[in-house]
Amino acid sequence: KSPCGLIFCHELCVFVWIADCLLNLSYLPSSGCLIEQLSEEKYECMVCCDIIWVMAPVWSCQSCFHVFHLNCIKKWARSPASQADAEGWRCPACQNVAMKHPTSYTCFCGKVTNPEWQCSEIPHSCGDMCGKKRSGVDCNHPCNILCHPGPCPQCPAFVTKSCICGKTSRPMRCGQASALQCDKACGAILNCAEHTCVQVCHSGKCQHCQLQVQQVCYCGVTTRSVLCGTDKGGFNGSGHFCCLKICGKMLNCEAHRCQQVCHRGPCQPCPRSPSLVKTCPCSQTPLTKLLELGYSERQSCSDPIPSCGKTCNKPLACGSSDTIHLCENLCHEGSCGPCSLTSTVRCRCGSKTKEVPCAKIQKEDELVFTCEKRCNKKRSCGRHKCGELCCVNVEHKCHLICGYKLNCGLHRCQEPCHRGNCEPCWQSSFDELTCHCGLSVLYPPIACGTKPPECKNLCTRRHECEHPVFHNCHSEEKCPPCTYLTQKWCMGKHEQRSNIPCHLQDISCGLTCNKMLPCETHRCRRICHRGECLAEGSCQQPCMLPRPDCGHPCSAPCHKGSSCPRTTCTAKVAVQCDCGRRKETVVCAEAANSYQRYAAIAMASKLSDMQLGDSMDIGPLLTKKELKQTRLECDQECATLERNRRLAEALQIDSSSDPFNVRSASVYSDSLKEDARKDLKFVTEVEEEIKNLVELANKGKQSKRSHCFPPMNREHRKIIHELAEVYAVESVSYDSEPKRNVVITAHKGKSSCPNSTLTSLIERETAARAPPPIAHIKQHSSNTWSKMVKEEPVIDYFDVQD
Known part of the structure; x- marks a missing residue:
């Protein structure tokens, strides 16, 4: 909705919004407004937020024309908050960087230091002609009004200006920034120096000629289709470019052809011409000396060059930096034969070497081979390793795609793998973005990943419970849990708890479950829980049936429907000595064994009496009561x-x-x-x-x-x-x-x-x-x-x- 209350289409709303922002950013205070506020003492210093009095020393920024107290702007220029690059300081209003710190109180035009204010004059003005250069680009007329704050008004003079191409002229206000443009063709000569510009009167340089022409190389063998004016400086009268092939033109001798790469100008003389060849093929003996020895003089380039008969000794392509191999053949024409030695060949990265017969090395490039060592240096991204075999790269550029999620959280970075953070997602939407209820709206353009606007209204979604809603409209799929306090039964149905939030489902009262288990003998000992008491397996509580021998509980895992197993009793029994000083707790089985030993000793002690005919009552030694009264030894x-x-x-x-x-x-x-x-x-x-x-x-x-x-x-x-x-x-x-x-x-x-x-x-x-x-x-x-x-x-x- 626009400020005037009318509803426009989305594109027009966006345009109005952008224009409003640009106007606010480029706002400059007018001279009349500054004069009125300074005279009535209503203008505030942006640093101290205090009124600027007519007698107070001031300083005015020449970029945004805001006025400050002189002492305030001095303190600001010295503060760390105002520091900028190149040892300058920033204006607190427009952030314009200035190199010179304010030191003195001058008038607005800068002519008078410490101006004296008169009641009839503008505050902080010298009362003289301003004389500053106006803001116009081509205006040379100085400002002709009295010394004033703010920008100088536009020059009122009119001058005759020509259009960009110079074919049309008309009177315009001096200093007007807009350039004059007519509707005629430019007509300027293009870069090819053959055709003229057909564009309408324009600013800047003319575009290059866009006509396609056929050009021939210097040797006349290859042609190409390029824009007119390409390689204009390389034209030699017959061709425009080099095709990088052997020239092949017939030389002046009419017997040999040019072996140079396609070149400008005429071909060089035949290298076998008698006037150019002065020595034998190995260059060790002059031909004049061979003529004295009886060799015939060469008359044309087709005549063979006489040999001196010495060893050639020309350096071969094989060998190494410290060992040079020489040709071992006799002085001869043409290329030297294969070498019989071996050369130390180094890999491309220089980490490994190997010996190779020189006969296999045909070119100088074959003196280097590729090893199997992989490069472990980091690439330019700082994350991946190079990994190339026998790498010789100085800069290891990473060619992988970054693939990290952008700040929107929806798209991934498609740039090559790089250091630092990824660029913001450039995609945007031109549809309105609303909250769930539709009352809060964000108008386009909307950057990718922007969250729906915050809505202050209550959530209108359908909820599981019927309690009042206390949370606002939101963009999440699930609503926050309901915190309304209710009454709920615990999981075991033992008691009803109060002040329980609605979203809590499983409530434990903290009491023992105490439900009868399927064995119908024991009860559940777990704390109030959810689900069945015995989710898996059967009851494992100890059996409480008394043992027939000692009377202690069976203690075996619950065995409903079957008799108690015959096991050793592990119950603890307290025993003491006759005087009662020693007291110990032992296992029932150990106490029984101890009592059996005691009974055997007692019967053995009476054995002599029994042999004499006396009788002994062994009943008390076999009762459970005596077993419980087992004694320790003093x-x-x-x-x-x-x-x-x-x-x-x-x-x-x-x-x-x-x-x-x-x-x-x-x-x-x-x-x-x-x-x-x-x-x-x-x-x-x-x-x-x-x-x-x-x-x-x-x-x-x-x-x-x-x-x-x-x-x-x-x-x-x-x-x-x-x-x-x-x-x-x-x-x-x-x-x-x-x-x-x-x-x-x-x-x-x-x-x-x-x-x-x-x-x-x-x-x-x-x-x-x-x-x-x-x-x-x-x-x-x-x-x-x-x-x-x-x-x-x-x-x-x-x-x-x-």
Whole structure:
């Protein structure tokens, strides 16, 4: 739509738009407008955006005639933003490059420095005649108005101007840029100097003559059809060009023909003329000397040239740069015979050589051959390698097609492979480009790859849901997902969730599925999921039926409809020694084997009694109850603890007040002790942290205190959990590998430190001390401890504290 409100065709709209842009780009302020704004103090400096007062020093650009404060334009000329090539500076208005920096305040015509302003005069003007050269091309009249800002007006004088060809003249305004052109033929002599120009009166040089003529070569054998005036300077009266063939004209001797290439002018004299031949064929002996020896004098060019009888010794075409082969025949006419030697022939690129018999080399060009080495240099594009065999090119041009996608994303570059970015796509469309709803329009011409215009209206496409649309019209094929908040059931139909965006389909509630599996024995343990619980295969959950021998679950994969397989039980069983100090968790099968050994030992111990006629009840040894009560064997430390306990009771000593109470060692498991022996330094640091945390919790006002350990491996986390259990401290692991860490929390009144630390216990065990005397222990006997006390010697209690 044009500014006046009328609707034109596309081509006219484009023309009006281009014309408007050109007018805006070529806009120059008029003198009257500048004078009015400067006088009324309404003109603003483009640099500082402040009013230019009538008394302020100014500077005017001679290209665009904009006016600036003198100080502002000085600062601008020195700033990096104004710098241009060739050490010049750019005008902030027209970007015209000037070499001289502004230094002084002058009037608009440049005659007066620091002009004084009078109320009746133009501001910043000297009040004298301008006198500057006008903008006209051929105008020589100076400007005759007073010193003024802006461009000088056109010259009012009229002069008589001739047309371009000079046949017509008429009066025109001086300095008018348009050239006068008549409707008559030019008539100027063309380049061939035979025909005249038939074009209408035109500017510039006339075109070359376009008539086709037949030209003959210098020797008169070959003809060609060319434009009239071609090779005009090469005409010698008989021909215009060289055909590059042997001339073949009969020489003056009328016996031989010219062997030169087609040439201008007459042929040279016969090279065998007696007046030109002064020596023998090998040029070693003058003919005058041969005449003295009795040879006859030559009378014509057909007479043979006498031979001197010496070896020819003329250089042959074979050989190399440092070795020259000579003709070995006697002095003779004509070409020299074949050479009997060999020549070193180098390939074209110079990387390889080979020996070739000179007899096979007929020409000088055959001294070079082509090797099989491929050139690995980069081509001009910088991406592909040359790849030619025996390459001798200085500039490796790439002849492949670029093929990269252009900036439009639709077409590919068809130029030869090149460096840098491809040129923009030159294709354009003259159809209107609209958005999807058609309300926003881009008018032609439209560059290839231009995206549809942005539309501010709501999307009018058909959507899957009926919720309100909140996104604007777009050019993408799919609309953005609907974010309207709704209520939806989870995938497992466990609960209905609220505030769920409409586009989300599969919602998980985070609960266990708990649906009955096809085996009708187990339930699905997966988190709320989509689809069937068992997509592939059958139920693999462990069977929970009790075993007939031990009562533990079967634990084999679900086997509905079949009996439990006979396998070894892998359930964990807790066993301990008789005194209760040693505690371990072993596999059920190992516990059964241990109990069988125990029963065999017990029966063997009674064998002697059975031989004497006594009976033995083996029922308790074969029941499941006894199997569950399988015991570990007490070790020397158990005996030490029991002996110390009895001594403490006999001496009436309170074991809780003893700082070296050995019983405190029972709070640490054997696996924890083993881990502490491997990394005692880490255990010491952890115990110190836990001890400090427990003391702070018990002494402080807060009910609990927490401490976070840095991320560590699984073995170290296990040590922390076991030590926290000894100190009655809560321990929890957070995060996932490899940043999984442990957080411990000590509760006031609940957490406490043991009598002896694990570190001190390990150090006492590793100290070089003799072990205390220990009485012999009879295993698995009802009177074990009574016999041990009777048989052991009396030992001082303080000698066996460790």
